[in-house]
Amino acid sequence: MSAKFGILVVLIYSIVAIFAPFIAPYGEREILGRSFELWSDKYPLGTDNLGRDMLSRMIFGARNTIGLALSITILAFLLGSLTGMIAAALGGWVDQILSRIVDVLMSIPSLIFALLILSIFGTSVPYLIATITVIDATRVFRLARATAMNVVVMDYVEVARVRGEKLDWVIRKEILPNITAPLLAEFGLRFCFVFLFISALSFLGLGLQPPSADWGSMVRDNASLITFEDITPLLPAGAIALLTVAVNFIVDWLLHKSSGLKDVS
Amino acid sequence: MIHILKIVTQRFALGLLTLFAISLIITFGVELLPGDLAEAILGQGATPETVKVFRTELGLDKPAHLRYLSWLYGMATGDMGVSLANKREISELIGIRLSNTIFLGGFAAAISIPLALFLGILAALYRNTLYDRVVNTFTLTSISFPEFFVAYILILFFAIKLGWFPGISNVSTNLSLGDKLYRSMLPAATLTLVVVAHMMRMTRAAIINLLASPYIEMVRLKGISPMKIILRHALPNALAPIVNVVAINLAYLVVGVVIVEVVFVYPGLGQLMVDSVSKRDIPVVQACSMIFASVYILLNLSADIISIVTNPRLLHPR
Numbered sequence: 001m002s003a004k005f006g007i008l009v010v011l012i013y014s015i016v017a018i019f020a021p022f023i024a025p026y027g028e029r030e031i032l033g034r035s036f037e038l039w040s041d042k043y044p045l046g047t048d049n050l051g052r053d054m055l056s057r058m059i060f061g062a063r064n065t066i067g068l069a070l071s072i073t074i075l076a077f078l079l080g081s082l083t084g085m086i087a088a089a090l091g092g093w094v095d096q097i098l099s100r101i102v103d104v105l106m107s108i109p110s111l112i113f114a115l116l117i118l119s120i121f122g123t124s125v126p127y128l129i130a131t132i133t134v135i136d137a138t139r140v141f142r143l144a145r146a147t148a149m150n151v152v153v154m155d156y157v158e159v160a161r162v163r164g165e166k167l168d169w170v171i172r173k174e175i176l177p178n179i180t181a182p183l184l185a186e187f188g189l190r191f192c193f194v195f196l197f198i199s200a201l202s203f204l205g206l207g208l209q210p211p212s213a214d215w216g217s218m219v220r221d222n223a224s225l226i227t228f229e230d231i232t233p234l235l236p237a238g239a240i241a242l243l244t245v246a247v248n249f250i251v252d253w254l255l256h257k258s259s260g261l262k263d264v265s
Numbered sequence: 266m267i268h269i270l271k272i273v274t275q276r277f278a279l280g281l282l283t284l285f286a287i288s289l290i291i292t293f294g295v296e297l298l299p300g301d302l303a304e305a306i307l308g309q310g311a312t313p314e315t316v317k318v319f320r321t322e323l324g325l326d327k328p329a330h331l332r333y334l335s336w337l338y339g340m341a342t343g344d345m346g347v348s349l350a351n352k353r354e355i356s357e358l359i360g361i362r363l364s365n366t367i368f369l370g371g372f373a374a375a376i377s378i379p380l381a382l383f384l385g386i387l388a389a390l391y392r393n394t395l396y397d398r399v400v401n402t403f404t405l406t407s408i409s410f411p412e413f414f415v416a417y418i419l420i421l422f423f424a425i426k427l428g429w430f431p432g433i434s435n436v437s438t439n440l441s442l443g444d445k446l447y448r449s450m451l452p453a454a455t456l457t458l459v460v461v462a463h464m465m466r467m468t469r470a471a472i473i474n475l476l477a478s479p480y481i482e483m484v485r486l487k488g489i490s491p492m493k494i495i496l497r498h499a500l501p502n503a504l505a506p507i508v509n510v511v512a513i514n515l516a517y518l519v520v521g522v523v524i525v526e527v528v529f530v531y532p533g534l535g536q537l538m539v540d541s542v543s544k545r546d547i548p549v550v551q552a553c554s555m556i557f558a559s560v561y562i563l564l565n566l567s568a569d570i571i572s573i574v575t576n577p578r579l580l581h582p583r
Binding site for chain 2: 104112203
């Protein structure tokens with residue numbers, strides 16, 4: 001039940017994100033009227049602090065925020081699972097060095113680490129992507145290494161090695177197919193983490209920079225409206241919350257299905 | 266006993282080593298900049314002379330390892346250098362804000378820990394009932410909410426619609442404790458909502474795990490009431506994992522405080538750090554990161570040590 005709801009929500013979000021330019025009534029950066037206009041037929045959700053249409057910015061925000069979060073999660077999975085599998089397959093000092101680096105990176109609170117890096121390099125999208133990718137890849141590394149370790153000791157991997165297969169084959173054909181399921185389940189959770197993380201950074205004014213529409217910074221820019229009992233600034237925040245809840249529901253359901261995990265009653 | 270002392274010492278040494286590694290990352294992260302800090306901050310238009318003066322002022326003309334050592338010595342003795350933005354002593358900037366942040370974190374912990382334990386025990390007691398399901402859905406939802414969403418909802422209802430609490434927590438040192446608590450009510454409530462969910466779920470899981478064990482079955486066969494089974498027989502054994510989760514969540518509080526402070530304009534360390542990041546006031550950011558990271562690591566370390574020390578298998582080795 002809740003899983004169906006989750007899938008429906010994700011579907012709607014993806015459609016909005018993909019077809020943003022066709023759905024939005026106005027452009028992302030168009031300044032149309034006075035600032036903070038009320039909800040009306042012309043501007044369904046009013047206008048923001050610079051007089052841009054809120055609804056259009058919400059729609060483009062879906063595209064920017066989800067797109068960024070998705071690409072960072074994918075990059076983090078490529079980096080994390082690849083290094084994790086290499087660490088497991090090679091073992092020895094490669095594994096030691098990679099694992100210790102990850103240990104240290106994981107012991108710094110991720111928000112603090114991101115703030116530190118962004119203050120050094122300034123807030124630009126490439127550094128933003130690189131920083132969050134590295135932070136997130138450490139978590140993926142842990143999971144990929146742990147699951148791959150169980151596979152590496154199997155007889156068929158040893159057979160492949162004795163047969164003289166290269167590292168590349170062992171990783172692609174022997175390990176990867178056997179750890180895809182847990183990695184996929186983790187993907188949903190990681191996406192939620194990245195999505196919330198970017199929103200938090202944008203909210204602090206350190207994420208996507210204006211004039212790009214982004215849900216986190218939209219909350220920040222229009223927060224003063226709350227004082228007038230206007231709920232408009234809560235809408236982008238609610239949009240963030242709804243998507244994370246939906247993805248969590250799906251992941252929960254997937255985990256239950258795949259592992260038969262049940263609370264002992 | 267010797268055995269356990271050895272493990273604890275090992276963990277402690279590992280924690281110190283991690284802190285050392287982090288201090289290296291924090292100081293040498295700056296070295297990754299193309300050019301150096303002086304050039305990066307002054308920008309393209311700066312003349313070579315100004316860059317040179319600025320470099321001497323920052324101590325960039327000295328070799329990196331000397332700079333690191335003097336920075337580390339300064340952090341340890343409380344002399345953290347001066348801020349780039351307003352030339353004030355960093356220790357002076359941080360002092361009061363740090364105590365404000367600790368106050369807020371402590372306040373939130375004082376509400377959330379008893380609340381989480383209480384709700385968790387109730388959920389374990391009435392597991393698989395409507396209450397359990399409602400609480401479960403509620404916690405799953407609140408985990409997925411961004412902190413600022415929770416914060417603004419609380420502001421909307423309690424500060425603006427009802428007007429019970431102030432929406433801006435301008436705490437200052439000359440306020441009485443009652444006033445301070447009143448003004449930091451909403452930020453503390455936000456933090457509570459964010460951490461309670463996780464702690465509660467773990468408490469419930471720890472207790473339910475134990476309920477399947479044979480000795481509980483025995484107690485149940487003796488006809489003792491479910492409430493008493495949980496409080497007298499299950500809880501003492503579940504304490505170690507629960508304490509562990511509490512410590513981890515306290516560590517989370519330390520970081521979660523950053524966003525909440527920004528929303529409520531609470532004069533704490535997190536707000537200072539965010540301000541400094543947007544001004545690229547790197548010495549201040551370095552000092553703040555070191556403080557946050559140290560507290561985080563110390564809390565995680567104590568979680569580790571507590572779970573070792575309270576483990577009966579390690580306390581009474583055969």
